[in-house]
Amino acid sequence: MKRLPFEKPLSELLDKIEQLKTLSQTEGIDLTSEIAKIEERADAVRRDLYANLTPIDVVQIARHPNRPDAISLATLMLTDWTELHGDRQFADDPSIIGGLGLMGSHRVMLIGHQKGHDTKENIYRNFGMPHPEGYRKALRLMQLADRFNIPIVTLIDTPGAYPGLAAEERGQAEAIARNLKEMAGFRVPIISVVIGEGGSGGALGIGVGNRLLMLQYAVYSVISPEGCASILFRDAKKADIAAKALRITASDIYSLGVCHGILPEPLGGAHHHWQETASTIQSACITELNRYQSWSSDAIIEERFQHFRKLGPFIENNEPANMPTFC
Amino acid sequence: MKRLPFEKPLSELLDKIEQLKTLSQTEGIDLTSEIAKIEERADAVRRDLYANLTPIDVVQIARHPNRPDAISLATLMLTDWTELHGDRQFADDPSIIGGLGLMGSHRVMLIGHQKGHDTKENIYRNFGMPHPEGYRKALRLMQLADRFNIPIVTLIDTPGAYPGLAAEERGQAEAIARNLKEMAGFRVPIISVVIGEGGSGGALGIGVGNRLLMLQYAVYSVISPEGCASILFRDAKKADIAAKALRITASDIYSLGVCHGILPEPLGGAHHHWQETASTIQSACITELNRYQSWSSDAIIEERFQHFRKLGPFIENNEPANMPTFC
Amino acid sequence: MSIVDWFAKKEKTNATSTKLNIPGDVWIKCPSCGEILFQKDLESNAKVCPKCQHHFRLSAFERIELLADPTSFVEVDSSISPIDFLTFSDTEPYQARIHKSQSKSLSKDAVITGSATIQGIPVQLAVMDFGFMGGSMGAVVGEKITRTIERGVATQNPVIVVASSGGARMQEGIMSLMQMAKTSVALQQLARVKVPYISIMSDPTTGGTSASFATLGDINLVEPGALVSFAGPRVIEQTIRQKLPKGAQRAEFLLHHGMVDRVVHRKELPTTIAKLLRVLMIPTGGAHETTPL
Amino acid sequence: MSIVDWFAKKEKTNATSTKLNIPGDVWIKCPSCGEILFQKDLESNAKVCPKCQHHFRLSAFERIELLADPTSFVEVDSSISPIDFLTFSDTEPYQARIHKSQSKSLSKDAVITGSATIQGIPVQLAVMDFGFMGGSMGAVVGEKITRTIERGVATQNPVIVVASSGGARMQEGIMSLMQMAKTSVALQQLARVKVPYISIMSDPTTGGTSASFATLGDINLVEPGALVSFAGPRVIEQTIRQKLPKGAQRAEFLLHHGMVDRVVHRKELPTTIAKLLRVLMIPTGGAHETTPL
């Protein structure tokens, strides 16, 4: 399991534990109590580290290569899961996945960005960066869900929509924009969960939901900290400062009223416990879906509309409006 | 003006007229009465020829390079004509055109296959053979029309949808199929007019209308006579026999109950008089559009549905059903 | 004819496996991997090559046997028969072709329709038969598929259509083209009442069939290796002299190009369909009442 | 401020043509063809190069002057001003940037909104101003465009938005991203009441603006040569090291790729818009009553 830069103090302890374990095996010495002692220290260090994460640390957790991916979560959360493919026009984009399944007793269309866990998978999944056909696949599947009155759950985890000529030629901007508008009109509830990286328009393209939830160490940002640092701070190395300034952690996004809830992760991050993470997301989604059981489609559309309508602070006639609670 | 194979008897007379005219100019001889005499004979021959056209002759007229094209007809028939482009996904296909305008007092969305009149134009227009993006442009524009309650007029003139790898990759079959289904559901009246070649699925892809009209020398067929000859008759040269067997002329299609009306062409074919042809089509369309003025959208959809529902003769319990009137 | 009658005839005539008859009638060479297969083994394996998973073509009744729950299929509209209303004659009169095909076949045209259950779920089913005049779509195929869809509307049962067709039946002229419209218009009616439609494309699905109901599924499934195209490889080569790369227009090509939801092994079809329908179908007395827009 | 005030100030400050000021302030070199142009001539030609038709950028008020019928524009929501709710500071505090931009500009943020008529047709109009912080979209731009769309819903007037923007305003963090959703959600409301929306893309329209309201027009028009993209050329080169061919992401590229309905010369915009609206707008007491689905 890849260790993150901020985990360095922990890393040394983990190395020592491994050494001792090897030693105890090869040499046949009983080091149980030594190991237990160091493990206890490691736990304390981990708790301390994770209690004092900086935003850029959180970004690293959100991007951890072993973070649970959308398909894995779908198979853990759903019964009768069937992945569906293709935009019916041009291609099947492997960086966005979708399919039907049952979440508890709820029928759901699950849509998600899909990253890989190693280089080969990541190349196949284009590192979770969709082309327009990915957004169009998502749209097709969401329209299918809407037609059959099936609630939609979207799992957001992308560095952003792919920035390349082919994507531009096929209308990356239009593909994302259309999803925003169409998602606004669906008659079924849409629950979006940021499970890793919420990268700008590429994330929002499947994120216009009634409810937005975030995993504890997920981030959501208008631009990557690195991009912001190089453009606004004129120094790509100031990503840590940018990460802080942009307010991209789950608690920031919650304070700003953009997300509705934060889902706790296991100590050390979701990558340590996929099943536990899946259960957390599943039960949060089921709670949300239960809420809508008796709602009319008009009420569902209206709730979604009202949520986005009130986002964006400004001053009018010298009075602040739409201010977030922390101000 | 290209002369057609069956016009050979006429052609000799026309040549003679031209010779005499040249002669009278260069030599200063007055040949008016001789010319008038031959012109009279030419008229008689033309009338005779056009009264005894075989189906393959009609195919040649329908494909005449100077036959009026969709854009020219649009500009002749509509005021406030504005051509609109693009499928908003992949490309703007020049072999299908569309746009908004007023036909008399009726707002219309006009869609049509677009051929060229010379090699350069034909290459640009791909000889009127659309790729999937052409059908998707048509669909987008028809959806726009439906949204704003604007009746749709489609002008059919294609050898067929383009048969090529790129078209297959982008879902030629799906693009046509989707149009058939979506056109069935539009709440505005759809008037389709075959103005030249009605080539198979590529024609039908913009042809699921409430009313189908055909110009007198237009044809409509499930396969080109040449294609049918080579497949069924095992001899590409038997196109004339295939043309006859397939029943593709306007009067055949009318007898079969597939089209609702035949629009007369000027003597010698529409290519001799674009303005007159445009007027004929325009007034026929206006008559049709007037019919729907007070119709509910449900009635419009139902009429379209019923028209296609009853097409297709068969035998059930030894009783023929849906038989065309000529049987 | 019901599937029970078919079973009765099956042993005697073996007419539906004509395509596979090679001299000797017992061994079949797999056209994909070249393996020599014992015909009985092939048939007991859903006509899938055990070595390379090549899917051999199925007759309509063989298909129904694999897809529907045992004894659940009830055929309807079996008496509908084609008529040569154009008195069409090419190298042979259409009427003669009809007779020949009907005498070789257990059905009157290229599609069998009826109701069935798939893993307990009631469905309206139409299954095409490539063995009958290349599965070509004329007025009978159009009418029977349209009626199947209409029964879906009436019963609220999901509609399943298995395509296997070379395209429109040219001998019926423009009327064969109109069947594309007729079936697609019916699917618009089905969509309006929100009853699911699953299209299954088997080898081959080309021309007018692919350009109408076969690609219009709420869910499109395709069998491995099946050829699905608007213009077939020969048409493309003859018309524009373009040679297609290997694998073009095959099931996996379609998946790659976003045209189908899944490539599904023949043996997995019932389970896949049932799983999908369990989620797609609105549970009776279910949640999220929709109000009209 | 009304357009009348703008005319009054125009002569004095000339602030909106800062971009064009080169030493001497009277001659401008066309960046496209190199022609040296007299500034007054350029301004009297709608800021279009008479030689090569290069479209120079316009301030919001210049745009309104060209688009709306004389004296028809009535500005609203002019008092809405940005707030630095994140206390954001990069090389300079956001608050300082706001002040600097406001003092150079005649408006409080990067969009001017109001009602007007175009060739006699009443419309709701929003015009962006690239001169104000690169036309970046923060909460003020989002709110004012949303209100413009809402006035379209309320008045049934068609909505016209002229985009000119480098994208989201990063200094407002996630909230700038949310303006993409906010404006697009409002356009869904507009679509539901069937009021037409015409989007006009001028140079440049990139990032969050292109990926929301700017590409969502019932009709999308673009000025010749305008750059319209999701990821701009520099982003693409820096991120994936792909060099774009000449003309990529320009208006004609968009037309070719099916993203816009027409490339329209600036001087033709009012006529084109009016022609389209005459057909798009349902005539009062008109035909074809629609019944709900």
Ligand SMILES: [Zn+2]
């Ligand atoms: Zn094999």
Ligand SMILES: [Zn+2]
């Ligand atoms: Zn110039």
